[in-house]
Amino acid sequence: MIARPESSAFAQQTAKPRVPFRVPSVDEIKDSTYRAAAVRGRAILLATRDSLPRNVGNSLRCASCHLDGGLRRDAMPWVGAFARFPQYRARSGKVDLIEDRINDCFRRSMNGRALDPAGKDMRDIVTYFAFLSSGTPVGAETEGQGLPRLEPLTGDPARGAGVFAVTCSRCHGVSGQGTALAPPLWGPRSYNLGAGMARINTAASFIHAVMPFDRALQLTAQQAFDVATYVNTRPRPDFAAKVRDWPRGGKPDDADYHVLPTH
Ligand code: HEC
Ligand code: HEC
Missing domain, CATH: 1.10.760.10 (Cytochrome c-like domain)
Known part of the structure; x- marks a missing residue:
C-alpha cells in the first residue's frame, strides 16, 4: 500500500500551492553565462566523482539515487526542489538553505566532504537547481516530488x-x-x-x-x-556527526542510531 504525499493530513493542513511536474529545457536559458553555470552544475551532478574527487568519498554519483539525472518523477527528482528552500528540517533542527541540503548529501550519501557554500561548484549546482524550478512558485509542492x-x-x-x-x-x-x-x-x-x-x-x-x-x-x-x-x-x-541529528526531537523510527538528548 502506498501513502502518496497528496493524501497526507499534513499536505491538506498546509494547503501549499501544487504545480505539475515539468522539466524545463536548457534551451530556455537566454543568458549565456547563466546557461554555462547551469550546464556545469548538471555535469557535476552526473559525474560527481570525476568533477569533485576531494568531496566524494565513495563510488556513487548524485544521480545514483536521483534517477535520470534528477529529472524522473517519483524518484526524488530535483525538479521543483529549489522552490521548497529555505525549509525547516527536523534532522538538522534549523532552517536549511538548499546549500545545506546539498552538503548533507555530500557528507552522508556520498560519504564525502561539504562544498564551500560560497564557491563556484556550489554556485553552479544551485544555479542548475534554480533553473529546474523555473516557473515554480516559492514554497510550492511539485507533483512527483520525493518518493511514493x-x-x-x-x-x-x-x-x-x-x-x-x-x-x-x-x-x-x-x-x-x-x-x-x-x-x-x-x-x-x-x-x-x-x-x-x-x-x-x-x-x-x-x-x-x-x-x-x-x-x-x-x-x-x-x-x-x-x-x-x-x-x-x-x-x-x-x-x-549523526549523534547530533534531530536536536529538537522527532527522530523517525527507522533512523536506527543513537542521538544525543534534545539539545
Ligand atoms: C545514496 C542515495 C543518494 C545520493 C547518492 C544522493 N542523494 Fe540527495 N537525497 C537522497 C535522499 C534519500 C533524499 C531525501 C528524499 C526524500 O526524503 O524525499 C535526498 C534529497 C536531496 C535533495 C532535496 C530534495 C527535495 O525534494 O527536497 C537534494 C537537493 C539532494 N538530495 C541533492 C543531492 C546532491 C547534490 C547529491 C550529490 C552530491 C545527492 N543528492 C546524492 C539520497 C541521495
Ligand atoms: C539492471 C541493473 C540493476 C538491477 C537488477 C538493480 N539495480 Fe539498483 N541501480 C542500478 C543502477 C544503474 C543504479 C544507479 C543509477 C544511475 O547512476 O543512473 C542503481 C541504483 C540503486 C540504488 C541507489 C544507489 C546505491 O548504489 O546505493 C539502490 C539502493 C539500489 N539500486 C538498489 C537495488 C536493489 C535492492 C535491487 C534489487 C531489488 C536493484 N537495485 C536492482 C541498476 C540496477
Whole structure:
C-alpha cells in the first residue's frame, strides 16, 4: 500500500500551492553565462566523482539515487526542489538553505566532504537547481516530488538475502560491491550510516518504486522491505556527526542510531 504525499493530513493542513511536474529545457536559458553555470552544475551532478574527487568519498554519483539525472518523477527528482528552500528540517533542527541540503548529501550519501557554500561548484549546482524550478512558485509542492512512500512493514534480512541474490546481484554484484552496471549497495564505497538511504523505510520505498532498474515495480512491498533490511544491515561507513541529528526531537523510527538528548 502506498501513502502518496497528496493524501497526507499534513499536505491538506498546509494547503501549499501544487504545480505539475515539468522539466524545463536548457534551451530556455537566454543568458549565456547563466546557461554555462547551469550546464556545469548538471555535469557535476552526473559525474560527481570525476568533477569533485576531494568531496566524494565513495563510488556513487548524485544521480545514483536521483534517477535520470534528477529529472524522473517519483524518484526524488530535483525538479521543483529549489522552490521548497529555505525549509525547516527536523534532522538538522534549523532552517536549511538548499546549500545545506546539498552538503548533507555530500557528507552522508556520498560519504564525502561539504562544498564551500560560497564557491563556484556550489554556485553552479544551485544555479542548475534554480533553473529546474523555473516557473515554480516559492514554497510550492511539485507533483512527483520525493518518493511514493510505502506503509512501514517489518523486513526479514534472511528473506531479503534471497531477493538480493535473485533480483539485484546481477547488476550490483554478488557482495553488493557494485559492478560496471550499477553502484555499490554496501561496503566502504557506499553511502554512510547517516544517509537517508540508510533508513529502511526510505530504502524500501526507493527500491519498490525504481528497482530493479530495468524492470521496476515487480517486487511486493514485503520483498522491498526484506531486501532493504538486508542491504541496510550490511557494513557501511560510519558518520560520527549523526549523534547530533534531530536536536529538537522527532527522530523517525527507522533512523536506527543513537542521538544525543534534545539539545
Ligand atoms: C545514496 C542515495 C543518494 C545520493 C547518492 C544522493 N542523494 Fe540527495 N537525497 C537522497 C535522499 C534519500 C533524499 C531525501 C528524499 C526524500 O526524503 O524525499 C535526498 C534529497 C536531496 C535533495 C532535496 C530534495 C527535495 O525534494 O527536497 C537534494 C537537493 C539532494 N538530495 C541533492 C543531492 C546532491 C547534490 C547529491 C550529490 C552530491 C545527492 N543528492 C546524492 C539520497 C541521495
Ligand atoms: C539492471 C541493473 C540493476 C538491477 C537488477 C538493480 N539495480 Fe539498483 N541501480 C542500478 C543502477 C544503474 C543504479 C544507479 C543509477 C544511475 O547512476 O543512473 C542503481 C541504483 C540503486 C540504488 C541507489 C544507489 C546505491 O548504489 O546505493 C539502490 C539502493 C539500489 N539500486 C538498489 C537495488 C536493489 C535492492 C535491487 C534489487 C531489488 C536493484 N537495485 C536492482 C541498476 C540496477
